[in-house]
Amino acid sequence: MSANNSKSLVYIVDDEFAIRDSLTLLIESTGQSARSFESAEAFLNEYDPNQSGCLLLDVRMPLMSGHDLQKELSKRGHIIPIIFISGHAEIPDSAKAFRAGAVDFLEKPFNNSELLERVDEALKKDATFRGEFVKRRRIQDRLEHLTPREREVLGLIVKSHSNKESAKILNISNRTVDVHRASIMEKMQADNVAELITMVMYCETPDSSSLEERFH
Numbered sequence: 001m002s003a004n005n006s007k008s009l010v011y012i013v014d015d016e017f018a019i020r021d022s023l024t025l026l027i028e029s030t031g032q033s034a035r036s037f038e039s040a041e042a043f044l045n046e047y048d049p050n051q052s053g054c055l056l057l058d059v060r061m062p063l064m065s066g067h068d069l070q071k072e073l074s075k076r077g078h079i080i081p082i083i084f085i086s087g088h089a090e091i092p093d094s095a096k097a098f099r100a101g102a103v104d105f106l107e108k109p110f111n112n113s114e115l116l117e118r119v120d121e122a123l124k125k126d127a128t129f130r131g132e133f134v135k136r137r138r139i140q141d142r143l144e145h146l147t148p149r150e151r152e153v154l155g156l157i158v159k160s161h162s163n164k165e166s167a168k169i170l171n172i173s174n175r176t177v178d179v180h181r182a183s184i185m186e187k188m189q190a191d192n193v194a195e196l197i198t199m200v201m202y203c204e205t206p207d208s209s210s211l212e213e214r215f216h
Helices: 017-028 040-046 066-075 091-099 112-144 148-158 163-170 174-188 193-203 208-213
Strands: 009-013 033-037 053-058 082-086 104-107
Touching: 009 017, 009 040, 017 033, 017 112, 033 040, 040 066, 053 066, 053 112, 066 082, 082 112, 104 112, 112 174, 112 193, 148 163, 148 174, 148 193, 163 174, 174 193
Parallel strands: 009 033, 009 053, 053 082, 082 104
Antiparallel strands: none
């Protein structure tokens, strides 16, 4: 498994002790940290969304099933890469899991090497998601420091309006637009207009809201 994932945690949720024990030993044999739970409820009580990692999740369990847990995590805004594992896999089960965002679905008994590869891939996905979240959060923090007028000017810059056009639309002088524009560039830490527009567009991508929610 990748050394870059050494600080991540692999969660294991399965009602069978033997499965939890064997998976924990397998994961830890690679130097990776693992933590197991006998039920979805126990996992929810202990899960920290700020902890990077992935989840190995059994489909069929008493009380709260794997699908129910997946749904509850989504409801809470926690998006962790999930690898479903099942000894009674059926097409509807896997289809339902993938539709809800699972990254993989493995049938018991599974090949250990394959499982470790999938876990490594899931951890890398989580690292990518978290990296994107941090990048977006930094840009959003800068946006929040803009004044209402600066936001108006920024909106016009993004729409490719010139300083002269912006001044006319906002009914202010060209010089005032220049001052606001310079302040925006400084606060946003942008070297040029192209970089500034890229920042704004990055925060407005379709998945930005989900990334904003996933670690709260």
